[in-house]
Amino acid sequence: MSVIGVQGEERHDFTPEESRQIRRRSLRLLGSLLRPERKRVAISIAVIVISTAFQVAGPALIAIGIDQGLPALMKQDWMPLALAGGAYLFTGVAGAALISWYTVLSARISQAILIDLRTRVFLHTQRLSLEFHESYTSGRIISRQTSDLDSIRELLDEGINNLIRGVLYMGFIAVALFWLDWVSGVVLMCSLVPLFFLTRWFQRRSQTLFRRSRVASARLIVKFVETMTGIRAVKAFRVEKRNEKEFGDLTEDYRDVNARVIQLFGVFDPSLVLIGNVTVGIVLLVGGFRVIEGQLAIGVLLAALLYTRRFFDPIEEMAMFYNSYQSAAAALEKISGVLEEEPGVLDPAKPVDLWSAKGRVRFEDVEFAYRADRMILPRFDLDIPAGQTIALVGSTGAGKSTLAKLISRFYDPTDGRVSLDGIDLRDLHPKDLRRAIVMVTQEAYLFSGSVADNIAIGRPGASMDEIIHAAQAVGADDFIRGLPNGYDTDVNKRGGRVSAGQRQLISFARAFLADPAVLILDEATSSLDIPSERLVQEALQTLLADRTAVIIAHRLSTVAIADRVLVMENGRIVEDGSPDELIDGTGRFAQLHAAWRDSLV
């Protein structure tokens, strides 16, 4: 099995080589994100090193002030104290200024990286073919853009900052302490032993708990989204009670795991404080004796105590780093997998020009399967002359939509070729292809914006008159004028909500405006009521007059306007003829038609 692209997401049983492959992919992505920021990264590292050194200088300067400044002052020499005090003030102010600079710098770096990554994910997923989206689902894409990017943001904004600052701070403190008084330094180093065991215990426990917490919160979100997107079915089948129980259970799981996280901190935090206090106590005890015996200056003891106390400050945040690193690494793995996916339908390297398509569509020795193990369209040929209107009928799952998707080049055939005016669709520039072939689906999706904007998508730059003309041609003008702001009504605002049938009329107007050589209507009239459908059928006759059309229809009334009917069964065309021929015959279509006519009586 492969780990290329998103396929690895479903698996947990990676071989060491596969794990390395995934890690390398994440690192490559991280490297490519960091590269443009390398200058800022270098400056920010220099800034944080200097500012931490300034911060750590404080207690040493206090020691100098007490041990050298005060005795000199008693001899009327105020210079050493003034120097120590001045240096303390300077390092304090300069340290604060540098930290503020570092905060701005690091925020800029993380924002630049996130914007880059967010844009890459968006542009890339938009570029991927329908094949990818049909199997990957929008829920997972949304997670990549939201929670995964959030984990990376958390790591960049807090995790890495805390780690770098913490490591530098502790390192400088250890060096300063050894330089001032090595005995206190040794005591501090001894405290690292219990600290190491405590942190390791915390990390192990928290790693499992945080992972469980993430899973529990993801489950809650999935349940919520599923319920709300299917709210009609929820109400229609009265599953509210069952949902209430399931949601309650999930909330309880989430609460339980979070309670355990809090308990964990309840042990970790006080233990950390305890180790810190005991260490300070020992430094005080050992140092105190040495001060009495004249082996240690009192200022140095004070500085040693301050250093020891401060040494423990960043540990909690550093212990948390591992968790944020882990969730960000998992997120980066998934995002780099999506970015590694290649569109199944590739743009041609050398496109063949097609200025004005006539509309002849041919399938030559075409075979198609979504997955290697299940053939959907066994080898077949089909010739649709330019200007012909085809009605495609057949039972559910026969392969009608698949045929339409091949003509639109949402997919490429597994074998053979689909051509337009003799040119393989794979050789056409996407722009020419989209201008020549337009598909209107049952879903009739409307984008946010006005009704006019939605129609204009058919031909960007169309004038208002052309938009209105298109709407009139498909019989949509009347209802659009009846909307609160007519053509300017926002389709996503209250009052602008349009019915499923009206949405289809708008997408018809869009297709009319696009004026393609080949028009495919996939169940596109199914949401229309009988009068609207009649209206559209009249409009369709004008609309389809000069172009090739493939109409997939369950309603046999639509078939009347076709020149030719194709009946599909199990991916094969089993009948092919004019509507009258087929109705008069004894085949599948004649049966279907008779049943349909009876149902009308």
Ligand SMILES: Nc1ncnc2c1ncn2[C@@H]1O[C@H](COP(=O)(O)OP(=O)(O)OP(=O)(O)O)[C@@H](O)[C@H]1O
């Ligand atoms: N994205 C996909 N991945 C895998 N199999 C698919 C996919 N889309 C469709 N199929 C399968 O291909 C077969 C043909 O589906 P298709 O949608 O073309 O049928 P149809 O004739 O349009 O059906 P309907 O009238 O119900 O829309 C079905 O068996 C379906 O399960």
